[in-house]
Amino acid sequence: xxxxxxxxxxxxxxxPHDPECNHLAGLRAVASLEILKGLLAIAAGIGxxxxxxxxxxxxxxxxxxxxxxxxxHRLAQAFIQAADRVSDxxxxxxxxxxxxxxxxxxxxxxGLWHARAWAEWFAIVSGAAYLPWEIVEVAKHSHHWLRWCxxxxxxxxxxxxxxxxxxxxxxxxxxxxxxxSQATSQRGTHSLRSLS
Numbered sequence: 001x002x003x004x005x006x007x008x009x010x011x012x013x014x015x016p017h018d019p020e021c022n023h024l025a026g027l028r029a030v031a032s033l034e035i036l037k038g039l040l041a042i043a044a045g046i047g048x049x050x051x052x053x054x055x056x057x058x059x060x061x062x063x064x065x066x067x068x069x070x071x072x073h074r075l076a077q078a079f080i081q082a083a084d085r086v087s088d089x090x091x092x093x094x095x096x097x098x099x100x101x102x103x104x105x106x107x108x109x110x111g112l113w114h115a116r117a118w119a120e121w122f123a124i125v126s127g128a129a130y131l132p133w134e135i136v137e138v139a140k141h142s143h144h145w146l147r148w149c150x151x152x153x154x155x156x157x158x159x160x161x162x163x164x165x166x167x168x169x170x171x172x173x174x175x176x177x178x179x180x181s182q183a184t185s186q187r188g189t190h191s192l193r194s195l196s
Contacts (some may be wrong), residue, residue: 022171023164024115030123030157038105045098048091056091057084120126120165127158 051059060083064076071077108126111119134151141147 020116022167026160027112027115027120027164030161031109032111033153033157034105034112034123038102038109039099041105045095045102045103048095048098051091052088055082056086059083117165117168120161120168122160123161124165127154127161130154131158 020125057080060080064071064080069076071080104126108119108122112123131151131154133146134154138144138147138151
């Protein structure tokens with residue numbers, strides 16, 4: 001039973017000063033975000049598969065009409081023309097990329113949920129990799145509040161994950177130093193007892 005608890009720590013099983021559980025709630029919040037990204041990617045992949053064997057140009061025209069956009073506008077025309085060039089092979093390729101992305105997000109979410117160091121490092125690297133692109137997008141389209149929200153959330157997640165890794169490493173150094181000093185003092189006490 002203790003092995004299971006140490007392998008899958010739950011918040012109720014975590015004492016307040018247990019270094020393995022210090023950040024469990026925050027890690028699980030980030031894990032939930034990653035799992036949500038995975039679910040959205042699966043939905044996108046399934047949505048792409050529904051477009052197989054359809055005229056994507058007609059689908060694009062229907063989208064333009066549903067959004068009440070001017071179909072003669074150059075951006076709407078570019079969207080429709082790009083949709084006309086999409087083949088079934090490309091749709092399958094995009095759907096497979098979406099499913100692979102979802103798998104990566106689920107694995108990362110699992111690792112974060114269970115407070116795995118590899119998942120924390122992966123969250124830092126993968127989150128930081130998106131930051132330059134997100135900053136450029138915000139600079140290009142500064143009036144889009146959704147881009148600002150995505151950038152802000154990503155910055156908070158990356159900074160939090162850096163803090164978790166730093167705090168964990170610092171905590172491990174302190175506990176290692178305490179164990180070494182306790183072992184040294186116990187050896188010294190033992191030596192004094194053997195002399196008397």
